[in-house]
Amino acid sequence: MNDQTSSDQPSNVTSGITPPPERYSAAPAPTMPQHLAPPPSRRQSPRPTPSRWRDAIGLAWIVLVALLYLSPALKDGPTFGPADLGASLSFLTSDGSSSPPVHNVVNGDIIDEGVAWNTLDWRLVHAGQWPLWNDLSGNGMPQFLNFQSAAFALPTLVGYLFPLSIAFLVTMAVKLLIAGTGAYLLTRLLGGRPTAAAMAGTTFMLSGSLSGWLGWAVSGPLVWAGWITAAAILAYRARTGVRAAAIGLVSLCVAFSIYGGFPETYVLLGAGLMVMLFVTGVTTLAVRRRVDPQAVARLGAGLAGGLALSAPLWLPGLAVIRQSVRSGTSEAAGLPFHEALLLFAQGYDGLPIASSRVPAGSYFGSANYFETAAYVGILAIVFAGAALFRTWRRPAVAGLGGMGIFTLLIVYNFGGNAPVQHFLAVLGLRSLALQRMLPVLGLAIAILAGLGLEVVLLRWREGKTQIALIASAAIVGAVVAIMWNLAEAPGLIREGAKLPPLSAPVIRRYALWWPSVEAAVLLTLALSLPLLSRLFRASNGTSASMKRGPILAGLGLVVVLAQGAFLVNAGSGINSYASVSYPESSAVKDLQGIVGHHLLGIDVGPDSCTGTPPPPRPCGVRSWAGIGLYPDINVAYGIDEMAVHDPLAPKAYFDSWPVPNSGQNGIGPNLFAPSIDTTSLARRYGVQYVLIQPPRPLPAGMELVASIKTRSGPPLQLARVPDSRQFSFPLSDSGSTQEASVVSVSHPGNATYRLRVHVDVPQRLTIRITDVPGWQATVDGHPLALERTDGSLLSALVPKGATDIVLTYRPALLEVGCVGAIAALVVLAGSTAIGGLVHRRRRRRPSRPAIST
Numbered sequence: 001m002n003d004q005t006s007s008d009q010p011s012n013v014t015s016g017i018t019p020p021p022e023r024y025s026a027a028p029a030p031t032m033p034q035h036l037a038p039p040p041s042r043r044q045s046p047r048p049t050p051s052r053w054r055d056a057i058g059l060a061w062i063v064l065v066a067l068l069y070l071s072p073a074l075k076d077g078p079t080f081g082p083a084d085l086g087a088s089l090s091f092l093t094s095d096g097s098s099s100p101p102v103h104n105v106v107n108g109d110i111i112d113e114g115v116a117w118n119t120l121d122w123r124l125v126h127a128g129q130w131p132l133w134n135d136l137s138g139n140g141m142p143q144f145l146n147f148q149s150a151a152f153a154l155p156t157l158v159g160y161l162f163p164l165s166i167a168f169l170v171t172m173a174v175k176l177l178i179a180g181t182g183a184y185l186l187t188r189l190l191g192g193r194p195t196a197a198a199m200a201g202t203t204f205m206l207s208g209s210l211s212g213w214l215g216w217a218v219s220g221p222l223v224w225a226g227w228i229t230a231a232a233i234l235a236y237r238a239r240t241g242v243r244a245a246a247i248g249l250v251s252l253c254v255a256f257s258i259y260g261g262f263p264e265t266y267v268l269l270g271a272g273l274m275v276m277l278f279v280t281g282v283t284t285l286a287v288r289r290r291v292d293p294q295a296v297a298r299l300g301a302g303l304a305g306g307l308a309l310s311a312p313l314w315l316p317g318l319a320v321i322r323q324s325v326r327s328g329t330s331e332a333a334g335l336p337f338h339e340a341l342l343l344f345a346q347g348y349d350g351l352p353i354a355s356s357r358v359p360a361g362s363y364f365g366s367a368n369y370f371e372t373a374a375y376v377g378i379l380a381i382v383f384a385g386a387a388l389f390r391t392w393r394r395p396a397v398a399g400l401g402g403m404g405i406f407t408l409l410i411v412y413n414f415g416g417n418a419p420v421q422h423f424l425a426v427l428g429l430r431s432l433a434l435q436r437m438l439p440v441l442g443l444a445i446a447i448l449a450g451l452g453l454e455v456v457l458l459r460w461r462e463g464k465t466q467i468a469l470i471a472s473a474a475i476v477g478a479v480v481a482i483m484w485n486l487a488e489a490p491g492l493i494r495e496g497a498k499l500p501p502l503s504a505p506v507i508r509r510y511a512l513w514w515p516s517v518e519a520a521v522l523l524t525l526a527l528s529l530p531l532l533s534r535l536f537r538a539s540n541g542t543s544a545s546m547k548r549g550p551i552l553a554g555l556g557l558v559v560v561l562a563q564g565a566f567l568v569n570a571g572s573g574i575n576s577y578a579s580v581s582y583p584e585s586s587a588v589k590d591l592q593g594i595v596g597h598h599l600l601g602i603d604v605g606p607d608s609c610t611g612t613p614p615p616p617r618p619c620g621v622r623s624w625a626g627i628g629l630y631p632d633i634n635v636a637y638g639i640d641e642m643a644v645h646d647p648l649a650p651k652a653y654f655d656s657w658p659v660p661n662s663g664q665n666g667i668g669p670n671l672f673a674p675s676i677d678t679t680s681l682a683r684r685y686g687v688q689y690v691l692i693q694p695p696r697p698l699p700a701g702m703e704l705v706a707s708i709k710t711r712s713g714p715p716l717q718l719a720r721v722p723d724s725r726q727f728s729f730p731l732s733d734s735g736s737t738q739e740a741s742v743v744s745v746s747h748p749g750n751a752t753y754r755l756r757v758h759v760d761v762p763q764r765l766t767i768r769i770t771d772v773p774g775w776q777a778t779v780d781g782h783p784l785a786l787e788r789t790d791g792s793l794l795s796a797l798v799p800k801g802a803t804d805i806v807l808t809y810r811p812a813l814l815e816v817g818c819v820g821a822i823a824a825l826v827v828l829a830g831s832t833a834i835g836g837l838v839h840r841r842r843r844r845r846p847s848r849p850a851i852s853t
Contacts, residue, residue: 051193051194054193054194054195055188055194055197057194058184058194058195058197058198058201059181059184061198061202061560061564062177062180062181062184062198062201062202062205063177065180065202065205065206065564065567065568066173066176066177066180066205067173068564068568068572069176069206069211069567069568069571069572070169070172070173070176070572071572072572072573072575072577073169073577075577076576076577076578076579077577077578077579077580078165078166078169078577078579079115079165079166079168079169079577079578079579079580079581080110080115080168080169080172080215080575080576080577081107081110081111081114081115081168081215081575081576081577081578081581082102082103082104082107082108082110082111082575082576082578083111083576083578083580083581083582083583084102084103084576084578085102085103085104085105085107085108085111085576086108086111086112086581086582086630086633087583088102089108089112089624089626089630089633090626090627090628090629090630090633091587091626091627091710091712091713091716092585092587092588092591092628092629092708092710092716093582093583093585093587093588093629093633094626094710094711094712095711095712101354102354103353103354103576104352104353104354104574104575104576105352105353105354106352106363106368106369106370107215107352107370107574107575107576109216110215110216111581111633112630112631112632112633112645113148113217113632113645113646114148114168114215114216114217115168115215115581115636116632116633116635116636117134117143117146117148117149117150117632117635118149118150118156118159118167118168118171119164119168119581119582119635119636120134120136120143120149120635120636121143121149121150121151121156121160122159122160122164122167123164124143124750125151125160126160129749129750129751130144130751131143131144131149131151131750132144132145132750132751132809132810133750133751133809134146134149134632134635134750135640135747135750136632136634136635136638136639136640136641137631137632137634137635137640137641137643137644137645137646138631138641138642138643138644138649138653138672138685138770139599139642139685139686139768139769139770139791139793140769140770141644141646141648141649141770141772142320142648142772142774142809143750144313145313145316145317145320145648145774145811145814146320146646146648147217147261147262147263147313147317147321147648148217148261148262148646148647148648149217149261150217150220150259150260150261152259152312152313153220153256153259153260153261154174154178154256154259154260155170155171155172155174155175155178155220155223155260156171158170158171158174159171159174165580168215168581172214172215175214175219175220175223176205176206176211176214176223177205178223178224178227179201179204179205179210179222179223179225179226180201180202180204180205181201181226181227182201182204182223182224182225182226182227182228182229182230183197183200183201183203183204183205183226183443183446183447183450184197184198184200184201184226185197185226185227185230186200186226186227186229186230186233186447187199187200187201187447187450187451189230189233189234190233190396190447190451191451191454192450192451192453192454193454195453195454195457195553195556195557195560196450196451196453196454196457196556197450198450198560199380199383199446199449199450199453199556199559199560199563200446200447200449200450200451201226201446201450202560202563202564202567203376203377203380203442203445203446203449203450203563203567204225204226204442204443204446204447206564206567206568206570206571207374207375207376207439207442207445207446207567208342208346208373208374208375208376208442208570208571209373209374209438209439209441209442210222210223210439210442211567211571211574212369212370212373212571212574213370213436213439214575215575216262216370217260217261217262218261218262218264218265218436219260219261219439220257220259220260220261220262220265221257221258221260221261221262221265221266221269222260222265222269222439222440223260224253224254224256224257224260225257225269225272225273225439225440225443226443226447227253228250228253228254228257228273229273229276229443231246231249231250231252231253231302232250232277232299232302234246234249234250235247235249235250235295235298235299235302236292236295236296236298236299237295238295238298240835241835241836241838241840242835242836243298243835244828244831244832244834244835244836245832245835245836246298246302247298247301247302247305247828247831248302248305248828248829248831248832249302250298250299250301250302250303250305250306251302251303251304251305251306251308251309251824251828252306252309253306254302254303254305254306254307254309254310255305255306255307255309255310257269257306258306258307258310258313258314259310259313262436263314263317263321264431264432264433264436265436267429267432268410268432268434268436268437268440269437269440271406271410271437272403272406272407272437272440272443272444273403273440275402275403275406276399276400276402276403276444277299277399278399278402279398279399279401279402279403280395280396280398280399280402281296281395283393283394283395283398283399284395287393287395305824305827305828308820308821308823308824309821309824309825310821311816311817311818311820311821312814312817312818312821313817314817315813315814315816315817315820316773316774316811316812316813316814316817319773319811319813320648320772320773321648323650323651323652323772323773324647324648324649324650324651325647325648325649325650325651325653325654325670326431326647326648326670333413333418333421333422333424333425333430333434334410334411334412334413334418334420334421334434334435335366335367335371335372335411335412335413335435336366336412336413337412337413337414338366339365339366339367339372339374339412340374340408340412341479341483341486342365342372342373342374342375343374343375343376343381343445344375344378344381344476344479344480344483344515345375345480345483345511345512345514345515346373346375346511346570346571347507347510347511347570348483348508348511348512349363349364349365349366349369349372349508350363350364350365350504350507351363351369351574352369352574353573353574364504367435371433371435371436372435373438374438374441374442375570376442376445376446376449377518377563377566377567378476378480378514378515378518378519378522379449379518379522379559379562379563379566380445380446380449380563381445381449381472381476382452382469382472382473382476382519382522383448383449383450383452383453383456383472383559384444384445384448384449384452384472385452385468385471385472385475385476386452386455386456386465386468386469386472387448387449387451387452387455388401388448388452388472389467389468389471389472390452390455390459390464390465390468391451391455396451397448397451400444400447400448401444401448403440403443403444404441404444404445404448407437407438407440407441407444408441410424410434410437411434411435411437411438411441421434452472453556453559455468456469457552457553457555457556460529460532460533460552461533463530465529466526466529466530466533469522469525469526469529470523470526470527470529472526473519473522473523473525473526474523474526476519476522477519477520477523480512480515480516480519483508483512483515484509484512484516486508487504487505487508487509487512488505514566518562518566581636582633582636582637584637585710585711586709587708587709587710587711587716588629588637590706590708590709591639591691591708591718592637592638592639594689594705594706594718595639595640595688595689595718597640597747598640598688598689599640599641599642599685599686599687599688599689599726599768600628600634600639600640600641600642600687600688600689600690600691601641601642601674601676601681601682601685601687601689601690601691602625602627602628602641602642602643602673602675602676602690602691602693603627603675603676603677603690603691603692603693603696603699604625604627604675604677604693604696605675605677605693605696606659606675606677607620607621607657607659607662607663607674607675608620608661608662609661609662609663610661618663618669618671619663620659620661620662620663620664621654621657621662621663621664621671621672621673621674621675622663622669622671622672622673623663623671623673624671624673625673625693627691627692627693627716628641628643628691629641630643630645631643631644631645631671631672631673632644632645632646642674642676642685642687643671643672643673643674644671644672644673645669645670645671645672645673646670647670649670649672650770650771650772650792652771652788652792653672653770653792654672655792656790656791656792657672657674657791658681658684658790658791659674659681662674676690677696677699678699678700679699679700679701679702679721679724682702682721682724683721683723683724684790684791685768685791685793686724686725686726686728686768687721687724688720688721688724688725689705689718689719689720689721690702690718690719690720690721691708691716691717691718692716692717692718692719693716694714694715694716694717696717698717698719699719701721701722702719702720702721702722703719703720703722704717704718704719705718705719705720706718725742725768726745726767726768726769727742727745727753727755727765727766727767727768728742728765728766729741729742729757729759729763729764729765729766729798730763730764730766739759739760739761739763740757740758740759740760740761740763740765740798741757741758742755742756742757742765743755743756743757743758744756751808751809751810752806752807752808752809753769753806753807754804754805754806754807755804755805755806755807756803756804757798757802757803757804757805758803759798759799759800759801759802759803760800761800762797762798762799762800763797763798764795764796764797764798765795765796765797765798765805766789766793766794766795767786767793767794767795767796767807768791768793768794769793769794769807770792770793771786771788771792771793771794773811774809774810774811774812774814775794775807775808775809776807776808776809776810777796777805777806777807777808778805778806778808779796779798779799779802779804779805780802780803780804781804784796784798784805785797
């Protein structure tokens with residue numbers, strides 16, 4: 001049967017019966033005017049076009065690769081995170097010296113922050129509460145406004161729909177899919193076909209700089225980079241009737257990116273995207289001499305809508321950031337230029353994992369592995385280079401290239417004095433960890449790689465395309481050759497690094513095999529393109545043209561499969577999985593049964609940083625001795641502990657610690673783990689139980705209540721502190737509390753306390769809750785003024801005759817932000833509905849027939 005036969009021909013044609021020839025020579029039948037023709041039947045749905053099927057396959061590939069990346073969960077357990085590392089941080093949970101080595105030795109923030117805060121969010125939401133306050137860390141910390149808990153991030157919201165045991169794993173899967181589908185859509189909007197889009201989505205989603213941060217809050221905003229850019233393109237190109245919907249899409253993507261977590265990455269991601277838009281706009285002006293100002297206004301409206309939708313987080317959260325211990329501190333000022341080699345080879349400076357070929361902790365780079373990991377694969381770099389060489393005049397390509405170059409300058413130190421990083425420090429951006437902008441570079445390379453693959457497959461017979469691919473492959477091959485030579489250079493190894501049994505050159509040479517093979521194959525393919533082009537010209541018949549399409553399609557498929565295989569193999573073994581994130585040992589159960597909901601302190605001796613050898617190391621309140629549960633792992637166990645690990649903890653919390661020379665302002669992690677070694681310190685902070693490390697003596701005034709047996713050390717002594725409470729009035733000279741006392745305390749919600757008090761004369765109530773903006777109090781229905789007291793805690797002067805005191809954590813700007821978000825949502829939804837209605841009416845309006853004269 002002829003493939004060109006139309007589907008609306010009579011049935012006797014398709015059945016093989018030949019109609020009379022005169023039927024086809026007859027005059028055409030009169031046709032009904034278009035405006036009088038009946039509308040097409042809605043029952044006859046159009047068949048999916050080939051491009052839709054290819055897009056379905058491309059998106060299915062993104063899903064498959066994401067699942068393959070997380071597939072170790074099928075073997076090791078459904079919980080994402082280094083449970084083995086978390087258990088090793090405390091004598092209470094450690095299995096002892098016979099336990100196997102920790103799989104990943106530097107991935108701690110996932111288990112002691114990410115998973116713990118996600119667990120608290122899940123429990124509070126399922127209890128019908130807004131996760132505003134974390135009452136289990138020290139004297140309490142903001143939960144929603146610490147940003148990193150990402151309580152309203154889209155991946156977290158999806159995780160709430162699943163059991164707690166797999167909620168964090170589902171959250172990670174959604175993060176991957178957001179990153180992959182965003183890059184896929186962006187490439188399609190820039191003219192790439194599904195194969196090229198699958199290349200881009202796979203590369204960005206599994207690039208080392210993004211997948212390495214997957215379990216950290218750093219990646220939360222960055223996974224939306226592709227979607228934000230794609231939504232911006234849709235808003236710029238939008239026609240009448242769908243412009244409001246496009247603006248709404250931009251707003252949603254920006255808002256979910258802000259809800260995603262880490263505040264620092266807002267600045268880094270925003271800077272990268274602004275550079276891309278600026279270079280794209282300048283190139284558009286140079287090529288087309290015109291930029292649509294209304295389209296630019298739509299982008300601004302989308303950004304404003306996103307800020308309004310996310311106002312409940314950032315509007316009150318700015319006050320928390322300004323007062324935090326992280327604000328204004330000096331962080332990493334970029335990476336040494338040597339670390340740029342990690343773009344080409346994963347594991348070139350070792351890996352922080354324990355495996356059959358890499359001993360545990362065999363990483364010897366200049367910084368933490370997750371700060372330097374940047375691999376995207378040789379295939380992506382070569383095709384990205386081909387896109388730049390061949391289509392650099394395209395505004396989108398120029399914009400992506402400008403963003404990539406800008407990110408390179410920001411992340412890596414060019415020159416001994418790091419002039420770019422020094423300039424940013426002068427501008428007041430010293431506290432930014434600039435290397436965390438690497439995922440922005442990963443996005444630029446990924447999209448350029450997809451566009452480069454599209455150009456090569458579509459224009460491979462053109463001489464300029466062949467030259468571009470050859471040049472890109474040759475440059476990458478030269479870099480790989482240099483890396484082989486540098487593998488023997490001992491000067492590049494970080495000073496003081498503990499080298500594994502396998503020497504650094506052996507590890508580096510092992511890491512270079514896959515990139516070397518890929519570079520050699522690509523260079524050979526690029527050099528053979530002119531010969532293949534001549535062969536196709538010589539056989540210019542129908543058979544050659546029919547074979548050319550399947551061959552090129554197969555070549556594109558091979559490239560995507562090879563890229564996916566490399567990235568899955570490179571990254572899937574970095575993360576840890578377990579059957580249970582926080583296993584409950586007998587020691588933890590004993591501690592839970594005795595302490596209950598009271599505040600637990602730890603005693604490891606005086607906090608002193610005297611005699612610390614240079615360079616100074618974490619000491620005093622910023623060091624951890626393994627007693628108790630590492631903060632914030634205690635949150636997952638439901639134990640309130642006098643310890644905090646949170647970059648947004650108030651700086652006043654550290655400064656107010658009354659023991660001098662205790663590392664309050666020293667270097668180290670944002671860790672506050674003081675030693676409660678006196679009764680007065682315990683009462684100052686409301687600590688009611690203290691865990692003591694033998695052979696430390698029992699502090700005077702405390703009462704021994706239990707001995708907690710552990711499997712990894714001697715038993716820990718648990719003592720009770722008499723007359724230590726969270727809420728208390730001062731004792732009289734005789735020790736009596738009859739003038740004012742707290743009769744009862746209830747805690748109906750995570751951000752509410754209700755006190756029944758008896759007050760004969762006005763007395764000051766000490767409220768041992770961390771003083772952060774947002775706490776309010778009422779006494780018998782009337783406002784009660786709160787003041788800061790010792791220890792960065794709260795207090796209030798309670799009047800005579802008071803009976804009921806209610807303490808509530810609800811920042812005033814939080815309500816303002818919620819009103820703004822609701823208003824923005826109503827405006828966006830209403831304008832989208834109206835725009836769609838107008839557009840549909842215009843399409844249905846019949847066109848008037850022309851009047852003949």
